[in-house]
Amino acid sequence: MAGGAAPVPGALLCALLWAAAAAAAGGGGGPGGSPAPGAFGRVYRGAVNISAERVYSFAYSSEPGQVDAVRVYVNSSSENLQYPVLFVVRQQKGVLSWQVPLIFRGLYQRTYNYQEVSRTLCPSEPTPETGPSDQIIFVDVASMAPFNIAYELLVTRLENFQLETNKAFNFTASPSQPQYFLYKFPQDVDSVIIKVVSDAVYPCSVVSVQDIVCPVYDLDHNVEFNGVYQSMTKQAAITVQRKDFPGEQFFVVFVIKPEDYACGGSVPSSIHGNVNRTWNLQRTKNLQVTIVPSIKKSIYVQAMFFSFLSFLSFYLGSVVVAFVHYIRCVEGFYKNRSGIMTSSHPITASTPEGSSYGAIGTSSSSGGRQLSSPGCGLPAGSDTDSSVEEESDFDTMPEIESDKNVIRTKVFLYLSDLSRKDRRIVSKKYKIYFWNIITIAVFYALPVIQLVITYQTVVNVTGNQDICYYNFLCAHPLGVLSAFNNILSNVGHMLLGFLFLLIVLRRDILHRRAMEMKDDYGIPKHFGLFYAMGIALMMEGVLSACYHVCPNYSNFQFDTSFMYMIAGLCMLKLYQTRHPDINASAYSAYASFAVVICLAVLGVVFGKNDMWFWVIFSMIHVLASLALSTQIYYMGRFKIDLGIFRRAAMVLYTDCIQQCSRPMYMDRMVLLIVGNLVNWSFAIFGLVYRPRDFASYILGIFICNLLLYLAFYIIMKLRSSEKLLPIPLFCIVATAVVWAAALYFFFQTLSSWEETPAESREKNRPCILLGFFDDHDVWHFLSAAALFFSFLVLLTLDDDLDTVRRDKIPVF
Secondary structure (H helix, E strand, O other): OHHHHOHHHHHHHHHHHHHHHHHHHHHOOEOOEOOEEOOOOOEEEEEEEOOEOEEEEEEEEEOOOOOEEEEEEEEOOOOOOOOOEEEEEEOOOOEEEEEEOEEEEOHHHOEEEEOEEEEEOOOEOOOOOOOOEEEEEEEEEEEOOOOOEEEEEEEEEEOOOEOOEOOOEEEEEEOOEOEEEEEEOOOOOOEEEEEEEOOOOOOOEEEEEEOOOOOOOOOOOOHHHOOEEEEEOOEEEEEEEHHHOOOOEEEEEEEEOOOOHHHOOOOOOOOOOOOEEEOOHHHOEEEEEEEEEOOOHHHHHHHHHHHHHHHHHHHHHHHHHHHHHHHHHHHHHHHHHHHHHHHOOOOOOOOOOOOOOOOOOHHHHHHHHHHOOOOOOOOOOOOOOHHHHHOOOHHHOOHHHHHHHHHHOOOOOEHHHHOOOOHHHHHHHHHHHHHHHHHHHHHHHHHHHHHHHHHHHHHHHHOEOOOOOOOHHHOOOEOOEOOHHHHHOOHHHHHHHHHHHHHHHHHHHHHHHOOOOOOOEOOOOOOHHHHHHHHHHHHHHHHHHHHHHOOOOOOHHHHHHHHHHHHHHHHHHHHHHHOOOOOOOHHHHHHHHHHHHHHHHHHHHHOOOOHHHHHHHHHHHHHHHHHHHHHHHOOOOOOOOOOHHHHHHHHHHHHHHHOOOOOOOHHHHHHHHHHHHHHHHHHHHHHHHOOOOHHHHHHHHHHHHHHHHHHHHHHHHHHOOOOOOHHHHHHHHHHHHHHHHHHHHHOOOOOOOOOOHHHHHOOOOOOOEOOOEOHHHHHHHHHHHHHHHHHHHHHHOOHHHOOOEHHHOEOO
């Protein structure tokens, strides 16, 4: 039996080999056989199996300088994934292959099968030296199926393969039928913007720019392997520079994704689990591409000149105001001096009736103050009393504690009651704000700069433009930076912050020169907080520029951290104006800012959907508002310790239940009630809506509290019969106007990292200023000017009190 059965396998193998050779010869191709010649534009139909394959050859001639592109369309009605039809296209310098059904994988390993596939072959462009050349393409059709599988084949030559400048081109693409086109830089163009638009949001698509290299990556699973790419719904824009492509040409590739989740869409509800589905025409998208020249280098120069000259004009205006102020001070000095010399002449001088020998009247003191206004810095003509130098900080004396309770709980307080400490010691206390913020700025900014450089490097290396949320229709690159205009527009914060430091320094020097023996007139001049505000404004420009190197959800807190500090320092300065002895120390203030920034980071991580975070944050917000209100109402004399709840209950019982009496400090009570209502409203809003932009949410809390306090301060100032001088009045009007204009441009949303990159690009808009700056850049310019004027308001608001005794200045 064994010996008789041995020849059977050998005979069967020979028969199979003979049948395969015969089928190959009859089918038009195979080893040793000649391929069947094919014609462009003709549909070929046939069937293949394990023993029968088909080979077609398509020949054409290329002229010098002519780009010839060929597109292959195939179709098969078979849905059998075990035995797909295999298509292999052989060219002179490459091989392209795929199978039908073509399988795409989506989220959670879902698969989508396509029976119709259309691919563009990598074009070959002959060099002028070689002259016309003959090209030939072989298309192999095969399958390992033991039964026949029908197919269709169509090979065409593309007439509109090369895109032209400033000329729109419309086409259609699908996941299994991607498209790509060639673009060559004109001689006088160094940079172009590829603009792609579509009427339909979905299906989600990808636009890619790739170098002239074969094969071209034009499928969903490999389009990210090469070049620069970004996802798209209705709009996309990519800026391409000539220097990045040595051949001065590139491919623009368009790929349709099998699912829309990458663009913010949801996976179809009919697709569940790892089930194979066939979608054909449902994922077709109509696209329009237009390539336009970008700006020239001269526009970069004009934009830089505009940015610097615009803010240097503020320096010129400040010099003019300072010069006019100096002239007026000199004229007033000599006028007062001549009046005093006349009144002190032995013949004309007289002693008022009722005055005692050696007494110093109020009028003489007032006259001395008028002679040497601290804003002018002219010599006062008196020496400093040595007793002031020897006086120590009386706050270290034990009996002063009881004195504080007596003074600060009076119904009507005046500035002299809250400016009893040694001026030099208090001034040193406020200088700590300045030195601390410099330390904080250095330690905060250096890691931020390192991180954003890493972000930009990742974008440049990977080509993934979905990492950063630019306004791609107005993103002008320079060097390694993708959006230089967004960085340049922050120069205003740095220039105006430095100018504010110079103005404060001038005021500080003039004040020190004009100090009299008894400095008991006007608001106490402590400039430490102003110096800190100037540094904060400069750092806001630095960190905003860092954020705009690669704006995204993860680093948005860089743009807002110093905004918290600016708002907090402004509120502290406003409070310190009338409460110089009881303001918060630099250490406690910056510790509070650190807690706020920590909460902001936690909000970025957990604030999206976690309800527990919003409950805890709202509780902290409400309790902090109540604690701060208590401190403000009782002028810091209400201790916050473990017994606070018992004392609060006693106060509520005695003042509200036992006998409902009028609040002792009515003005403060009104302010604190309104302030608590505003803050509680913010807390309720956060609990209900849970905004994703947590950093802006906290910033809104700070800004609303600052505006509320500033409005209260100005109203109380006018109620107290104080007046606004021309300069602070001008600054208030300028602040309101510039802030209104700035906020208009701020709310012109050009991108949003709260959405997917593709959805964010739907908001992109062209440049509006000099063809270089967009709406958000104008917001940077105007917000820098608005913050500068806001600081000047705080600096000059109480200049009218420089000649008023402190025991006549009310506290509110």
